[in-house]
Amino acid sequence: MKAIQMTRDKSxxxxxxxxxxxxxxxxxxxxxxxxxTLLIDILKFAVLTVAWVVFSGPTGYMSLATAAFYGLGFYIAAVFSGTVPFPLLIMLAGASAFVVALGVGALTLRLRGVYFAIFTFALVLLVQNVVLEVERVVTQTRGRFVETVSTEGVYYAILIVFFLTILAAMLIRRSRYGLALQSIGEYEEAAAHSGINVVWTKVLTFATSAVFMGMAGAIIATRRTYIDPYIAFNLNTSFLPVLMAMFGGMGNLVGPVLGAALFTYIGEILLTRFPDLYMLIFGVVLIVSILFMPNGVLGLAQGVWRKMRGGGHAPS
Amino acid sequence: MHLLEGEGVSRNFGGLVAVAGVDFYVDQGEILGLIGPNGAGKTTLFNLISAALPPSAGTISYEGSPITGLPPYKICRLGIARTFQTVKIFAHLPTVRNVMVGSLFGTGSRSSATEALRIADEELEFVELSSLRDVPAGDLTLASQKRLEVARALATQPKLLLLDEIMAGLTRNEVEEAMDLIARIRARGITVVMIEHVMHAIMGICDRIIVLDFGVKIAEGTPAEVAADKKVIEVYLGEEI
Incomplete structure (x- = not known):
C-alpha cells in the first residue's frame, strides 16, 4: 500500500x-x-538556489561560494567565447566548476559551522582577486568580451539546466546519499561512526551542486557583452540564493523554486516602481519573512492549508 | 588471537594525560566492563578504538591487524560499532531512518535500500521500539533514544559493540531492561565492551572488568576480583560491595 502510494506520488x-x-x-x-527576460532571471536564480539547497539544505553547511562557481562559468564563457559551440561551453563550465569545487571542498569541508561559511565567503574574494591579477599581468586588461547568444537561445539553455538541476536534486534527495546528507546535518559524528564516509559525501555533493552554478554562469555571461572580475564574482550571487531558499522554505524542492521566483519578481517590481526605496522595502520584507515565516512561504502556505482542513496533514 | 587488542595506548590533551599506556584485550564472545571515576579516560579509550580520536601513542589491533589511523567509517564497516555517552541521534529523522543509516552504510557490504530497511525494522523489533518506528527520534524518551542508538549500532552488523553508559539516567526498571538487552546481544554472538557506573548491572553481567583511574589501568579481573581489590575500593567503589 505504502509502495503504491510512493510510486503514485512519484509519477x-x-x-x-x-x-x-x-x-x-x-x-x-x-x-x-x-x-x-524576466523568466531567464527567475530560472537563473532558481538554478542557483536549488543547487545551493542540494548541499547546504540537508547538511546545514552554509556555503557562500556560489559566486565563485557562477563567476567561473562567466570566465569559461569569456575565454572560450566563439571557439566552442554554446552547449559545449556550458558543459565545460559545469565540469570546471566540479573540479574546482572538489579541490576547495577537500580543503574546506573539514571546517564546521561559521568557519566554513567564512572560508567560502573569502573564497569568492580570493578568486576574484586572483583573476584580476592574472588579467592585469597576462592579458593587461581588466575585462573580456563575450559573444552574445539570442535571448531565446539563452532561455532554452537556462530552462534545460534548470530541469537538470531539479532532476539531480530529486535524485540525490531520494537516494542513499540523501539520507547520508541528512544524517550528516543532524549529527555528523554519529553519521561517521555509523559507516558514512562523511568527507567524501560532503565533497562530492558540494562539487555536484557547483556544476549547476557553473553552467548557469556560462549561460548568463552571454547576456552581457562585457565582463570583468567584479561582475563575474559578485557577492550578491552568493547571498541571494541563501535568502531565496530561506524565503521559500527548504522542506522540499518547491520551496527554493518558489522563493527564487517570488524574490526575483518582487525585486523586479520594487526596482521599477520604487527605485529609491528598493533596498529599504526589500530589507523590511526580508526581516518580516524571516521573523514570521521560519519555514518560508511554502511552510506558511502549508500551515494555512492544515488549518483550513482542520488539523489534517498538509501535502508535502 | 584476541578480537581486539591495545598495546600502550595513550592519548594526551595538551598537558593532560587522558589515557596513559593502557594495554587491553577483548576476546570473542565476552562482555568486558570498563569502570572508573569520572575523568578516568574510559570514554577517551572508546574514542581511540572507534577512531573518533587518533592515539598519541600505542597501537590497536582488530582481528590481528592494526586499525590505528583508519577513519571512523572504516572502523565501523570492519565490525566495531558504538553508542555515545550523550546520545547522538538524528533527531529530526524518523526512528526507523536512524537505524537504516546503520544498515545502509555501516555493514561493509553494499546493501539495497529494501534490504537495509528490513534490517532496520528487525533491529527496532530487537530493541523493542517497533511501535515508534515513524516517530521523529528527537521525540523519544531518553531510555528509548539510548535503545535507538543500540539498534543503529546493531544494524551495522558488528562483531564488537562499544556501549558508553547506556544505563546512565535510566530508572530502575529501565536498567533491568537494558541488562536484558545486553544479555540478548551477547546471545547473538556479539562481543560487548561497556562503560557503566551502575555497579550492580556491571557486576551482574560482565565476564571481566578493567578499572581505569587517571588514565592508568589499576585493576583487571572478574567482577569478584575487582570488587575485592583494595586499590579499586579506595579510588572508586568507596566501600566493599
Whole structure:
C-alpha cells in the first residue's frame, strides 16, 4: 500500500514536472520580450538556489561560494567565447566548476559551522582577486568580451539546466546519499561512526551542486557583452540564493523554486516602481519573512492549508 | 588471537594525560566492563578504538591487524560499532531512518535500500521500539533514544559493540531492561565492551572488568576480583560491595 502510494506520488511529481517543462518550453512562441527576460532571471536564480539547497539544505553547511562557481562559468564563457559551440561551453563550465569545487571542498569541508561559511565567503574574494591579477599581468586588461547568444537561445539553455538541476536534486534527495546528507546535518559524528564516509559525501555533493552554478554562469555571461572580475564574482550571487531558499522554505524542492521566483519578481517590481526605496522595502520584507515565516512561504502556505482542513496533514 | 587488542595506548590533551599506556584485550564472545571515576579516560579509550580520536601513542589491533589511523567509517564497516555517552541521534529523522543509516552504510557490504530497511525494522523489533518506528527520534524518551542508538549500532552488523553508559539516567526498571538487552546481544554472538557506573548491572553481567583511574589501568579481573581489590575500593567503589 505504502509502495503504491510512493510510486503514485512519484509519477504525479514527474507528470507535473513534464507539464511545467512543456509550458515553459512553449512560452517563447506566444510571448516575447519582457516576460522571457524576466523568466531567464527567475530560472537563473532558481538554478542557483536549488543547487545551493542540494548541499547546504540537508547538511546545514552554509556555503557562500556560489559566486565563485557562477563567476567561473562567466570566465569559461569569456575565454572560450566563439571557439566552442554554446552547449559545449556550458558543459565545460559545469565540469570546471566540479573540479574546482572538489579541490576547495577537500580543503574546506573539514571546517564546521561559521568557519566554513567564512572560508567560502573569502573564497569568492580570493578568486576574484586572483583573476584580476592574472588579467592585469597576462592579458593587461581588466575585462573580456563575450559573444552574445539570442535571448531565446539563452532561455532554452537556462530552462534545460534548470530541469537538470531539479532532476539531480530529486535524485540525490531520494537516494542513499540523501539520507547520508541528512544524517550528516543532524549529527555528523554519529553519521561517521555509523559507516558514512562523511568527507567524501560532503565533497562530492558540494562539487555536484557547483556544476549547476557553473553552467548557469556560462549561460548568463552571454547576456552581457562585457565582463570583468567584479561582475563575474559578485557577492550578491552568493547571498541571494541563501535568502531565496530561506524565503521559500527548504522542506522540499518547491520551496527554493518558489522563493527564487517570488524574490526575483518582487525585486523586479520594487526596482521599477520604487527605485529609491528598493533596498529599504526589500530589507523590511526580508526581516518580516524571516521573523514570521521560519519555514518560508511554502511552510506558511502549508500551515494555512492544515488549518483550513482542520488539523489534517498538509501535502508535502 | 584476541578480537581486539591495545598495546600502550595513550592519548594526551595538551598537558593532560587522558589515557596513559593502557594495554587491553577483548576476546570473542565476552562482555568486558570498563569502570572508573569520572575523568578516568574510559570514554577517551572508546574514542581511540572507534577512531573518533587518533592515539598519541600505542597501537590497536582488530582481528590481528592494526586499525590505528583508519577513519571512523572504516572502523565501523570492519565490525566495531558504538553508542555515545550523550546520545547522538538524528533527531529530526524518523526512528526507523536512524537505524537504516546503520544498515545502509555501516555493514561493509553494499546493501539495497529494501534490504537495509528490513534490517532496520528487525533491529527496532530487537530493541523493542517497533511501535515508534515513524516517530521523529528527537521525540523519544531518553531510555528509548539510548535503545535507538543500540539498534543503529546493531544494524551495522558488528562483531564488537562499544556501549558508553547506556544505563546512565535510566530508572530502575529501565536498567533491568537494558541488562536484558545486553544479555540478548551477547546471545547473538556479539562481543560487548561497556562503560557503566551502575555497579550492580556491571557486576551482574560482565565476564571481566578493567578499572581505569587517571588514565592508568589499576585493576583487571572478574567482577569478584575487582570488587575485592583494595586499590579499586579506595579510588572508586568507596566501600566493599
Amino acid at each position: 504525479v511529481t514527474l507528470g507535473l514536472l513534464i507539464v511545467a517543462f512543456l509550458i515553459l518550453a512553449l512560452l517563447p512562441q506566444f510571448t516575447s520580450g519582457y516576460l522571457v
